[in-house]
Amino acid sequence: MQSEPAHVRTAYVSLWLPLASETFIYYEAEALHDRGFPVRGFSLYGPCGKGLGPRLRCGRLPVEHLGAASFFRICAAVIRGMAAKPRAGAGIFRDILFRRRRDAEQQLENTWAVLCGFYLAERCKALNIEHLHAAWACGPASAAWTASRLTGIPFSMNCLAGDIRPPDGALAEKLEAAAFARIDASHNLPYLAKFDPKGAAAGKHHLIYNVRTLPSERTAEAPMRPPLRLLAVGRLVETKGFRYAVEALKLLRDRGLEAELTVAGSGPWEKKLKQRAKETGLEARTHFPGFVAHEDLPELLLAADIFLMPCCLAEDSGKGDGLPTVIIEALSHGLPVISTPVSGVGDVIRHGETGLLVPERDAAALADAVRALASDRPGALRMAARGRALVGEMFDTEANLRRLAALFDARFAHKGTTSP
Numbered sequence: 001m002q003s004e005p006a007h008v009r010t011a012y013v014s015l016w017l018p019l020a021s022e023t024f025i026y027y028e029a030e031a032l033h034d035r036g037f038p039v040r041g042f043s044l045y046g047p048c049g050k051g052l053g054p055r056l057r058c059g060r061l062p063v064e065h066l067g068a069a070s071f072f073r074i075c076a077a078v079i080r081g082m083a084a085k086p087r088a089g090a091g092i093f094r095d096i097l098f099r100r101r102r103d104a105e106q107q108l109e110n111t112w113a114v115l116c117g118f119y120l121a122e123r124c125k126a127l128n129i130e131h132l133h134a135a136w137a138c139g140p141a142s143a144a145w146t147a148s149r150l151t152g153i154p155f156s157m158n159c160l161a162g163d164i165r166p167p168d169g170a171l172a173e174k175l176e177a178a179a180f181a182r183i184d185a186s187h188n189l190p191y192l193a194k195f196d197p198k199g200a201a202a203g204k205h206h207l208i209y210n211v212r213t214l215p216s217e218r219t220a221e222a223p224m225r226p227p228l229r230l231l232a233v234g235r236l237v238e239t240k241g242f243r244y245a246v247e248a249l250k251l252l253r254d255r256g257l258e259a260e261l262t263v264a265g266s267g268p269w270e271k272k273l274k275q276r277a278k279e280t281g282l283e284a285r286t287h288f289p290g291f292v293a294h295e296d297l298p299e300l301l302l303a304a305d306i307f308l309m310p311c312c313l314a315e316d317s318g319k320g321d322g323l324p325t326v327i328i329e330a331l332s333h334g335l336p337v338i339s340t341p342v343s344g345v346g347d348v349i350r351h352g353e354t355g356l357l358v359p360e361r362d363a364a365a366l367a368d369a370v371r372a373l374a375s376d377r378p379g380a381l382r383m384a385a386r387g388r389a390l391v392g393e394m395f396d397t398e399a400n401l402r403r404l405a406a407l408f409d410a411r412f413a414h415k416g417t418t419s420p
Helices: 020-034 068-084 086-097 104-126 139-151 171-177 188-195 197-201 242-254 270-279 294-303 325-332 363-375 377-394 397-413
Strands: 010-014 039-043 063-065 131-134 155-159 181-183 205-207 228-233 259-264 286-290 306-309 337-339
Touching: 010 020, 010 104, 010 139, 020 039, 020 397, 068 086, 068 104, 086 104, 086 139, 104 139, 131 139, 139 155, 139 171, 155 171, 171 188, 171 197, 181 188, 188 197, 188 205, 228 242, 228 294, 228 363, 242 259, 242 270, 242 363, 259 294, 270 286, 294 325, 306 325, 306 363, 325 337, 325 377, 337 363, 363 377
Parallel strands: 010 039, 010 131, 039 063, 131 155, 155 181, 181 205, 228 259, 228 306, 259 286, 306 337
Antiparallel strands: none
């Protein structure tokens, strides 16, 4: 009997691995590992245990953390790499490091990533790694590209959200050099084609949805009885649009609809949101439980009537979400969802079919949508059921893992990057 072909030994590269706000990255790599795919993780920063639940703290994926503790080892690897391949090293600094970035944070991230890439090159050779995959198109892709140029090992990269919008200073070159780009929301396909038209034409850009991180056999009851229980979950930043959820709550109160809003998460906008709730007299009706561990999220979803995700693009940079994972999690629990038609939300929230979409930054429209769902509970639950079926199909873990693994294995047929 013929044995199954061996899979490509793959390194997953991310800034933090695992990170509580990026559970889908870790769960995907761990799921491949659990199914016998030879994958290991590399975290460019040190361990981040904040907010990790028991499952993530006891994860099965082998992960090597770098960060400040590895500074001298990384510097030594840079010196060895430059001595062994001075032309390649000079090209890396020219093509990857010295690029205009959107801000100082991104510049520092990419600087560290390039330095880590020299160390990553040595580790990949020692571990017989055959493929590098960057979890994000920013720093992780810079590290993977650096290691690829030093070793000739092909690399690929995810292109998801703020890592490409606004674009990294070397995004076009990364896309051209990569074996393939993995996209998790359809709206990014035409966007990336502008940076890499040849790659798009050659079929190097692949839409593969993420694995489901919270599949559920339980369904939210959503009784829609007063006080209506509204739920919003995510980082408390501008692009989540939670300020408009607070404003919508005020409008609902003014119109005589009794409701409460829970905004779960942490971030720089927490103080602003709490202050706005206080100013509008909604302090007793607006709850801020702080960061909620991933394993505890189902209880919030199952206790809610309507899930709100009023995403918007940042006014100064145009930065926004890709396809927020928490929308998938809400639909997986049969919870009616209201969101906005920005970024990749439209892939799963199809207006009037699987949920409701309202214009971004429009609290009045958000309040109207809440009233519409609350006044037609059977219709709201039918939409939620269709949404649950849709994400069950689109985010089928086994199917998406097979597609991703096939792309990694296909590197044998890819001419790719050659060692300088």
